[in-house]
Amino acid sequence: xxxxxxQPPAPALRDVRTxxxxxxxxxxxAAAILALVGxxxxxxxxxxxxxxxxxxxxxxxxxxxxxxxxxLVIAVAAQVAGIVLGVVFAVMRLAANPVxxxxxxxYVWLFRGTPVLVxxxxxxxxxxxxxxxxxxxxxxxxxxxxxxxxxxxxxxKAAFLGLALNEGAYMAEIVRAGIISVDEGxxxxxxxxxxxxxxxxxxxVLPQAMRVIIPPTGNEFISMLKTSSxxxxxxxxxxxxxxxxxxxxxxxxxxxxxxASIWYLALTSVASVGQYFLERxxxxxxxxxxxxxxxxxVRRNVTTxxx
Amino acid sequence: xxxxxxxxxxFGRTEVLRGIDLEVATGEVMVIIGPSGSGKTTFxxxxxxxxxxxxxxxxxxxxxxxxxxxxxxxYELREREAARQRSAIGMVFQRFNLFPHLTALDNVVExxxxxxxxxxxxxxxxxxxxxxxxxxxxxxxxxPAQLSGGQQQRVAIARALAMEPKVMLFDEPTSALDPxxxxxxxxxxxxxxxxxxxxxxVTHEIGxxxxxxxxxxxxxxxxxxxxGAPRDVLSAPREARTQAFLSRIL
Numbered sequence: 001x002x003x004x005x006x007q008p009p010a011p012a013l014r015d016v017r018t019x020x021x022x023x024x025x026x027x028x029x030a031a032a033i034l035a036l037v038g039x040x041x042x043x044x045x046x047x048x049x050x051x052x053x054x055x056x057x058x059x060x061x062x063x064x065x066x067x068x069x070x071x072l073v074i075a076v077a078a079q080v081a082g083i084v085l086g087v088v089f090a091v092m093r094l095a096a097n098p099v100x101x102x103x104x105x106x107y108v109w110l111f112r113g114t115p116v117l118v119x120x121x122x123x124x125x126x127x128x129x130x131x132x133x134x135x136x137x138x139x140x141x142x143x144x145x146x147x148x149x150x151x152x153x154x155x156x157k158a159a160f161l162g163l164a165l166n167e168g169a170y171m172a173e174i175v176r177a178g179i180i181s182v183d184e185g186x187x188x189x190x191x192x193x194x195x196x197x198x199x200x201x202x203x204x205v206l207p208q209a210m211r212v213i214i215p216p217t218g219n220e221f222i223s224m225l226k227t228s229s230x231x232x233x234x235x236x237x238x239x240x241x242x243x244x245x246x247x248x249x250x251x252x253x254x255x256x257x258x259x260a261s262i263w264y265l266a267l268t269s270v271a272s273v274g275q276y277f278l279e280r281x282x283x284x285x286x287x288x289x290x291x292x293x294x295x296x297x298v299r300r301n302v303t304t305x306x307x
Numbered sequence: 308x309x310x311x312x313x314x315x316x317x318f319g320r321t322e323v324l325r326g327i328d329l330e331v332a333t334g335e336v337m338v339i340i341g342p343s344g345s346g347k348t349t350f351x352x353x354x355x356x357x358x359x360x361x362x363x364x365x366x367x368x369x370x371x372x373x374x375x376x377x378x379x380x381x382y383e384l385r386e387r388e389a390a391r392q393r394s395a396i397g398m399v400f401q402r403f404n405l406f407p408h409l410t411a412l413d414n415v416v417e418x419x420x421x422x423x424x425x426x427x428x429x430x431x432x433x434x435x436x437x438x439x440x441x442x443x444x445x446x447x448x449x450x451p452a453q454l455s456g457g458q459q460q461r462v463a464i465a466r467a468l469a470m471e472p473k474v475m476l477f478d479e480p481t482s483a484l485d486p487x488x489x490x491x492x493x494x495x496x497x498x499x500x501x502x503x504x505x506x507x508x509v510t511h512e513i514g515x516x517x518x519x520x521x522x523x524x525x526x527x528x529x530x531x532x533x534x535g536a537p538r539d540v541l542s543a544p545r546e547a548r549t550q551a552f553l554s555r556i557l
Contacts, residue, residue: 189404193418194394207408
């Protein structure tokens with residue numbers, strides 16, 4: 001008991017109901033944004049420039065669907081090749097051999113430093129530089145493969161080379177960042193157990209680097225789905241090329257661009273969901289940074305606004 | 308079992324080891340103490356060739372570590388050869404260095420399976436046995452982040468033992484632990500010493516040195532200043548530097 005007489009008893013802590021800080025601003029902002037979006041949508045719908053029927057009719061048009069498939073094919077192929085190139089050049093960049101390091105640096109410098117669109121057109125114009133492409137046995141006049149470059153460099157090959165080599169340069173930097181993010185002690189421990197370098201890289205370093213590599217790689221793939229539309233300039237029939245083919249015949253330019261946009265959005269949305277699950281998979285073993293489940297995220301957002 | 312002859316090592320301009328001569332007999336426990344920066348950890352990392360050396364020789368079980376002698380030159384071994392030599396030497400680190408993406412058991416079976424090509428079932432049975440020995444069989448499926456520091460370090464000991472090493476190297480194994488967790492790790496090490504394992508232990512645990520050590524080495528400034536039976540060195544250090552160091556930590 002304090003000197004100076006008895007004091008009134010403080011209320012027991014559990015009797016007090018806690019009230020979180022109120023955020024009136026959140027309600028105002030949410031209402032303003034919803035109103036703005038609603039106004040824009042209704043303005044676009046009532047202007048009459050875009051006919052919903054036409055959009056609906058062409059959304060599942062055979063030619064457009066083929067374009068969607070081709071976009072997926074080129075994006076996946078170029079991304080996979082880009083990842084492989086990225087790992088190879090990242091490892092080269094971190095190698096002890098200075099020739100490998102410089103080679104990797106020059107590759108990244110060259111392909112990251114020039115526009116993809118220019119690279120695509122250059123690959124497609126390769127027949128101007130080399131008339132023939134051939135694989136010849138040394139010393140004797142026997143060709144295992146020989147073709148005119150014009151026939152060899154199809155739109156698909158030009159698009160693939162351009163997109164993959166460009167992507168490889170970006171992936172090399174992403175993979176390198178991932179590898180150097182892994183604690184050196186991990187390599188020490190693996191070495192001390194008698195693991196040789198390639199095994200250490202594959203079993204210990206890369207799986208841990210994945211946590212750092214995957215988010216930007218998902219980003220790259222989503223970007224690739226859209227960048228692949230540049231392949232339309234080398235006549236590869238991906239989604240945008242097909243869309244252009246259709247609207248140059250029927251002149252429904254806006255409707256078909258909306259169709260293309262809907263498909264691009266659909267593809268990138270699916271890719272985002274895939275990225276989310278991949279991230280969860282590779283967050284194993286780390287207590288922090290495990291992304292919450294979808295349900296938990298929705299619940300948290302709802303309660304955040306309500307406060 | 309371990310023999311160092313005039314081992315020298317420099318990082319850039321600083322000489323970290325200035326001629327180390329030491330010998331550890333089979334089944335013996337050597338404890339190395341000394342102020343930070345005295346070269347204890349570097350010496351340990353040289354023993355299994357995690358660091359290349361600049362002079363002298365290191366032998367483990369009669370085999371020259373990390374180099375091949377040809378004429379009067381020592382040629383550094385290729386990584387693959389060095390890896391084979393290291394597989395016979397266990398090492399436990401100050402910061403555990405468990406593989407965070409693998410469970411405790413997978414940490415233990417990784418090297419036996421990937422390096423020695425053991426079958427999963429065999430490696431797993433033995434891995435569980437080792438985890439049992441360090442009192443962690445129940446945590447086999449946990450990831451390192453779900454274990455306390457002391458538990459992680461004991462898993463690290465089990466992981467090193469899984470390769471059936473001839474020698475175990477301990478680099479300040481309890482320095483990163485909360486005080487109440489140190490005992491469990493030291494117990495596991497005592498058990499190992501009692502079972503006849505040859506051990507080189509860098510530590511600040513003077514009690515452990517006194518109780519378990521067969522040899523106590525005091526290092527300072529890249530040199531072995533004093534060595535002898537732990538009881539003698541601790542109670543009656545001959546060198547002034549040893550006296551000064553001991554008076555500061557005891």
